[in-house]
Amino acid sequence: MNIVLLLIMTFFWTLLVFYSVLTLAGVYFRAKKQQPIKLETYPSVSVLIPAHNEEIVIEDTLHAMAKLDYPGELNIYLLDDGSSDRTPEIGKSFQEAFSRIHYISVPPGEPKGKSRVLNYGLSIIESEYFLVYDADNQPEPDAVKFLVEKAETTPKAAGAVGYVKTRNADKNLLTQMIALEFQVFQLLMQSGRWQLLKLGSLAGTNMLLRKDIIDKLGKYDVYALAEDAELTIRLTAEGYLLPVVPASKTWEQEPETIKTFIKQRTRWLIGNLYLLEKLFLSSKFWRKKAFHHSIQHLTVYLLFAVLLLFSHLFFIGSLFDLFEPTYAAPILMLWFMSYIVYTGQLIGAIVMDRTVSPLKVTVALIMYFTYAQLFVILLGRSAVIYVWKRIVKRETIKWDKTNRFKNRPI
């Protein structure tokens, strides 16, 4: 029993120290001054926007795309995956007005989902780079330029990853928390990993990639629901780099209701469980720096979850006098430090974004006890669905599209 507890303790300690170092490195990366880059010539870029019934948001998205300011050749492709609402009508109206915006109707096919649509997009473009934006995204005018400049000046770069900001953060407490989570885990931790280990990971949107590299790798895995995480590991295993560019910003919508949030996160977590399965089945995923991504995936989605389950069992058991715990470590201090590091990350992200406000700090202070605990519940739910559908019933798990909400001004 004591050995199990000791292992749990060591694991949590290691995670805590590692994430503390990562936080400090991330804060350092974001605080240091970035030198502006200017290229002599700018390569051609295609923007790919997969869309399925996006009439609520697509007009605003295409407005933002029309405003993109890029010194080289830029084409924007709206990849319509069989929409039955006004998405085609809106897309075609933009195609008529702007020479660089193209409406493309993607032929029907299986399995449904973003990866298949992106693969179709890749088959029709001829540019050096392509950039993916989700259908609810509104990039800032210079977002593409910043990504290309970084990708072109970083040796061995397969592309570059930008920053995803939440446009409806002020809607309610849930969107406030999602926005904060993105600030930390989508940017601060990314920045830390890039600063310390020269590792970046694709975010699914606002990400630039070299077309020839992705073609060589066999394009997107059409069965991957977390296609960005899966592609990140494949790229890193081949020795490619994905630099992080905080200056390249896009604004996207996050779920405004718990129901939509659960649906979205369940899809993400199922995608990550699929990736976990791939890690066990392929040695390719452990090559070079991909080892780091894989070990992180394993620690978060397997070890962390299993040890947390053990920890909860011990806790409940000791409440009912099933165990007689003998403390041989300052458990309370360890828990307290978990809270400090987690909250430190959140507040650090707010400071680096210069968006400090009493409300945001209060949200950061309570997130450990509320939002963070949802992860455990959602991971449990996703694991049950995954085992039931993929292992017991042997079905292909379908892409579950996130519901959109009417946009408000940024």
Next chain:
Amino acid sequence: MFKKRLYLLFLLWGVTFGLLALLPEGYASNHVMLVMLSLVLMVFFRTKINFLIVLSTIIIYGFGLTIYAQMEDIFSGGQYILIAAHLLLTASLLSLWLIVHDVKSLVEENKSLEERIGLLEKFDWNTKALSMPEFMERGLLIETAMRRRSEKGRLIYFNVKDSVPLTARDSLRHYFINTCLHTVREEFDLVTSPSQSEVFVFLQGTNTEGEAIVIERLKDKLREYVNYIELPYHITSYEIGNLKKIMEQFDHQRGA
């Protein structure tokens, strides 16, 4: 509002220091040392780097306390004291960071306001001569207008002689500018003085003869109050064709 916020922060900082007295011996001296060290570092860095310093201190101190608890076998209620000590230091450092940030923001704002005032100011407060940006702006406009009318203009550069004692230069400059302003045509010619030793006079619609008349008149007026037989300034003059280029040459000379 800003003042209130600063007072509140100072109050919070004071309270966190006061509460140190409630902790067991040893904590207070550690806290004072850490806070002072952080304060000294914060004076030299930007707000974002200062936050990195604060966050590093908070995390390292927390891990230090945890290791201390492990070494000293503090596995039960004793941990609450350590948590309280950590919370006090965290509150103290964060409020100090905010105070330093606010004070630095004030200094920065003041600097940028001074720069803006410098740009917006039309006249030198003491001498009533035009400020340099205003001189350039008006000069360039007049130059374009003269070109259209096929007129000529002169720029006279006065540079104080080395023989003039340093102690008297400021007063002499003040009087000299005043005399220039009374000698040239009001609302027509321009006068500026970018440094203690230099004065520029822009004469529009004037040739070399007109320039000589102005200089003679200036000498006569100066003699009424100044004892120098010769004019205490070196004189160089230029025909105005490209004012910007001429002034850039002066800037270059000054820089060299």
